[in-house]
Amino acid sequence: KESKIGKAHGKIILMGEHAVVYGEPSIALPFPAVEMLATVRENEGPLRIDCSYYHGIADEMPEILQSLKKAIKVALDSLDKPYENLSISIESAIPPERGMGSSAAVAVAVTRAIYQYYQTELSHEKLLELVSIAERIAHGNPSGLDAITTSGSSPVYYRKGHDFVPFDLQMDAYLVVGDTGVTGQTKEAVQSIADRIQQEDQPISLNKIHTLGSLADHARTFLEKNDAVSLGKTMDHAHQLLVELGVSNKELDTLVKAAKKAGALGAKLTGGGRGGCMIALVANEADTFALQKTLREAGAVATWVTSLKKEESR
Ligand code: MEV
Secondary structure, eight states, X not given: OOOEEEEEEEEEEEEOTTGGGGTOOEEEEEEEEEEEEEEEEEEEEEOEEEOGGGTTHHHHOTHHHHHHHHHHHHHHHHTTOOSEXXXXXXEXXXXXXXXXXXXXXXXXXXXXXXXXXXXXXXXXXXXXXXXXXHHHHHHSSOOSHHHHHHHOSSOEEEOXXXXXXXXXXXXXXXXXXXXOSSOOOHHHHHHHHHHHHHHOSSOHHHHHHHHHHHHHHHHHXXXXXXXXXXXXXXXXXXXXXXXXXXXXXXXXXXXXXXXXXXXXXXXXXXXXXXXXXXXXXXXXXXXXXXXXXXXXXTTOSEEEXXXXXXXXXX
């Protein structure tokens, strides 16, 4: 049988991470600058998984490999195929565990590759359903946002339990993404918010989560109106609330402060937090170069730029 490839890409959550787990609105963008490839080949004997990509990290976080194995099993079960006679290899430019959706992307890529290999049609709906089963192991309580954005080509407005709404970006502005280099802890961060809510006798954290949802709605309006200054302010406010909810960390705060000091219109963590990446908004492309330099000097191990005008990233 011929080998087959399945693809996925990274994602950036513009607004609404964590709040989306509680049914609040969110906005996220596909991030095609970083891609994930899964290749399925014929192989005699037991299933072979080659993902040097996760080396080191999988020792610290064995659930990563479990969720990958689960994604493979879920896909094979859904096709009524055995968990053997295949070799699956993963190649990725998505930094793992940095809030860029690598765990959802790997599930998307292997599911696509397995369906291709068995020459079976895979609807987007079915893909999301299968990936959400694997994602439950990675995060415990995934909203589904990562699966939608790592598999789709449009920015989306999304509330858990509702259909996602794709939309076109038309803002004259750029996002600079900075990677702290610190492995994020999405599962722990999601759990820590759940614990906080449980322990409080006043709905303090729930109010913050609700405010984060309203900010995502405002952000959508500002995107539509091409109002980058106001979008920047909502990003700053969102970061402050995420700090108060305990999901930022020192490295993220350092990069966010450096970006603001360098003149960014707004800056916040993106994704699960407690490590991983942050994003900063600037109006002019020329400013993206200086800002990347600033972020690197402040400790970022990698930076990227993506346009909010159309799908242009590098
Ligand atoms: C993680 O990329 C985003 C979170 O909102 C979790 C989720 O939506 O499942 C923190």
